[in-house]
Amino acid sequence: MKKDFDLWNQKKKELDKKFAENSVFFKEAEVWWVHIGLNIGFETNGKGDEFTRPALIIKKYNQFSFLAVPLSTSVKIHRYHVSVGSIDGKDAIANLSQIKNIDSRRLVRKICTLEKGLFEDIKRKTSQVNFS
Numbered sequence: 001m002k003k004d005f006d007l008w009n010q011k012k013k014e015l016d017k018k019f020a021e022n023s024v025f026f027k028e029a030e031v032w033w034v035h036i037g038l039n040i041g042f043e044t045n046g047k048g049d050e051f052t053r054p055a056l057i058i059k060k061y062n063q064f065s066f067l068a069v070p071l072s073t074s075v076k077i078h079r080y081h082v083s084v085g086s087i088d089g090k091d092a093i094a095n096l097s098q099i100k101n102i103d104s105r106r107l108v109r110k111i112c113t114l115e116k117g118l119f120e121d122i123k124r125k126t127s128q129v130n131f132s
Helices: 005-017 116-131
Strands: 030-035 052-062 065-072 081-087 090-095 100-103 107-113
Touching (some): 005 030, 030 065, 052 100, 052 116, 081 116
Antiparallel strands (some): 030 052, 030 107
16 A cells, blocks of 8 residues: 555644644543554554544643554454444554554544543553553
8 A cells, every 4th residue: 555645744734833722622531533644664544634543542741742542443352452342433442552642733523531440441451561
């Protein structure tokens, strides 16, 4: 598959122009559509012309930055892929090996908030996979 990096670079320039003062309010445990982008190799990509995919906010650093886990509809369940249930009408998997710091200007639309127990479980597993 040929990747259109030029289209993503144009979109990224538009996102960069957004003023931080116009940022949206977000919280930990929320799932948002995010402009993830077009990336290299095994890094998770966004989909479509907007290069978006759902992501779970794991840690909010401040009003402009957060740590997120991209979500997928892949049915592969193993150490690095954990089910989060139905998100936006589809069974979703958290890809724990793809955590990423994200600027709030990439946020598109809030989808939902995960139940506290499920969120804490995913957060714990993310930490185990990446930092143990």
